[in-house]
Amino acid sequence: MEDLLILAIGAGAAAAFMAAALILFTLCPRRSQLQHSGTPETVLLFRNGEVVDFTQDAAVLFDRTVLTGMGWDEVRETLLPGFPDLPEELPDRPLHWRSPHVGNAELWADPAGSRLHLRLQCTPDGAATLFRARCQSDEYHRLSEMSRNAPDALWQTDDDGQLIWYNEAYEHLCASTGHEIDGTCPVDIELPSKRVERSTRISIKPEGQPQRWLEVVSRPVEHGWVHYATSIDSLVNAEMAQRNFVQTLTKTFAHLPIGLAVFDRDRQLVLFNPALVDLTHLPVDFLSAKPNLLSFFDHMRENRMMPEPKNYASWRDKLYDVVSAAREDRYCETWNLPSGLTYKITGRPHPDGAVAFLIEDISAEISLTRRFRSELELTQSVLDCFDDAVAVFSRLGVLTFSNAAYRAQWKCDPDSAFAEITIVDATKEWQQDCQPSPIWADLREFVLTLRDRQGWEAQLTRKSGEQLRCMVQPVAAGATLVRFTSLPVQAEETAQPDNRRKAVG
Template sequence: MVIGLFEWILLSFICFAAALGAVTLLTLGNRRKPDAPPPQPPLIEDDQTWLFDGAQLIQATPSSRHQAGAGELPDSWDSLRSALVARFPDFPDSQDQVSTSRGLRLTAKTPGDPGVLEFEWLDSLLRVRLIDDRRRKIEANLTRALRDELANLRNTVNRLPYPIWRTDDAGQVTWSNAAYNRLGREMHREGEVQAPLFPTPALMPERDSTRRVAAGRPDAGPKRWFDVTAIPDEHGRLYFATNVDAVIEAENAQRNFVQTLAKTFAQLSIGLAIFDRRRQLALFNPALVDLTALPAEFLSARPTLLTFFDRLRDQRIMPEPKNYSSWRHQMADLVAAASDGRYHETWSLPSGSVFSVSGRPHPDGAIAFLIEDITAEITLTRRFRSDLEQGQAILDRLDDAIAVFSADGHLTVTNAAYRKLWSVDPEMSFAETSVIEATRCWQKKCRASPVWGEIRDFVELRENRSDWWAQVQLKSGESLACHVHPIQSGAAMVVFSRITTDVMASAMMQPHLDQPAESRLMAGR
């Protein structure tokens, strides 16, 4: 069979197409399909690594994402080169410049920059790895700093004098500091199972709270008191305990002191009412109930200060105010005066009783009012004053001039005849009149006589004194009989009388000034 030219041409074309198809299939078999999973070459997680299939980036480590800026991952050879060429100027323009046998190793341009860029072929894939010792040093320093900070925190927590511990949701202690462990050793006997020091689940029913609880066994001596604060978190609860034994002791001492004061106040005859800084009755004693006749139930209800005084006014235990519209202002003035310690008044009640009321400031803004029944004292004072006035009236009715000197030599009593005779009123003088000043006054209106010196000596004597008399003469020529008498408590009385027959008869019974002083003293024994 003879083959023509056309058949030869057709046969040649078929052979060429078959060869071309075989080459194409072989090439496609050697290349990875785009949608096939990429190979998994070993990558160094601590370094930034990129894996290229041709110019296409197919895999990269997470730490290499920031090289393209704005958190984007370089997606091609050109984008990675653009990101690193400033640091590595010799970054190859294409992958063909990387040797298939030895790869490529580049160092950073800047002196002191330890960065190294390595290029390595893995079959048909090219791996680019950035080895940066600075990052490793930073991470090492950060790890060391975190380790030091953790050690410092542990040391600080374990040195705290306050117990700290953590529990899970079931209430089991999962962590505790040294103070908690030390407290546990103190509270439990050696060898016994250490139970939780505080009943924390029952202690803290609320989510976040602070409670005061006692720790310790009943047979381990006095309990130890703590203020325990619970802070919830996602892992359970964190507890902090502060020892308040000193606070408990102070509260007990204060309570005992208040009880002692209450017992003492109960024995007082003075009514006591103490109002706190909110002006509520905080403390009163039984004498206040007796004096004011206010019900104990009313006082126990802790009335306010204004309510207390309103009730006193209703009970007519205090003077009726002249103007009810200004009552509140008067009470405000009363409180202000009591706060400064200036309030002190005497209440004369319609019943005839007399109360002495005073206000005193107390610490922390409190005010104490003391109500004392001084009716007996006032009655005695009034009676004494009445007796004095009556005695003075009797003296003023006498014709003789009388002067009484106290033991210290001051003029204390005179009568109307004395003031008329000597034209002087000692009561009008602010200063006390001494015996020297009195005798000088007498001497000015009389003729010279040794009597005045004798009177001064007599007043200054304290014992061995007796009655005596002498005759003195006024400058007007009138004669007076001067009688000197010792009286009780070292006092002395001088009486000036106009000379009459009766006066002379009485005077003759007493030693005369002309007698020797020794005989006058003997007469008084």
């Protein structure tokens, strides 16, 4: 009887142990039991929406050692690149997905009450593929870290414009412009119809911040487009400053009477002012079309606004020498046009290999100079007809004018002298050719004085015995006229020498 009681107790204990083991196996399966006996699988066990158990290789998939407590959002984010159709909520019914991007990759979701088995299966492609993937793992992590932490916004979209991937800078861009990451793109770009690279310059207005400028480069990839957004605020500000500066210069040049033509390093006309149109009579539409240097001068020649060269073909070849001279700031010519106008052409170098030509109408200046020169020649010819020797000294005591009688009487030629002849030099020559007289010091002082003066005269006797009357008279602009008159022979016989100064009128 006791034996039967012991046997029954043992059988009941064994049954209770087996029942407990079965419950534990059902509720808490070990990692070894999550392994599939056939194709290798990665398995995650969810309970109440959180990971409670996992196979050993799952740590490699999620790049972390502890997966316990992970939610569906974190798991979905890791699997989404391979399975873009994963739902946002934890599956509540059996589902099966095939990856459109990773060959032979499948995912199963098997819910059971508060539990969910998530199984990832990928048929091995061979040892070579596995070895290559292991070797590229470090490079993948390095490139992933670099792109995720890049200072410029990077993101990828599919062919329909749906967001696939983005980095942290893209998140900051969305946050600053008030856009949702999964919503509309904060950068409004239009993709080209052909799969070619395109660069787009856009502006955005972050909340509470000044306007920003971005240059977005969109490049086609295998599964859509990759976009790179680079900040170009400094470049845009520099271009705007340059544009404003050019506009200011243009307004200034518009009021200049001198024609301005600026050619860039490729010898294309890039800037001109209205005075150039008036002086050259070239059509505005022709100048606005940015002609090159040769076409510019060809049209000037056709309009007879430049002198006709003897050999125009060789002159065109010499234009390159003209440009070289202008770049060295040594080109300056005067053109006498058939119409009677006179133009002054000056070449000036500009930065970055550009060159500017200034065209100035100097007809009035040339006419005035010619008239003045004609009057001087007339005055010179009139005074050369006088028998009296005449010399004019400036207020600084420099000999500025003399007639033929003066040059003949004192044996000097001021025009051929190496240096300027002053009143000191002239009185020394006069003193050496005349007998002693006290007027030389007075004459020098009279020429160099700046106060009001009154003319005077004195009589001189040359060493040859010739009697001279020296008349000193103030003229305009503080100058002094000195005139030597030869006395008649009969006056020499009766008159007594008198070297004293005598006031004139």
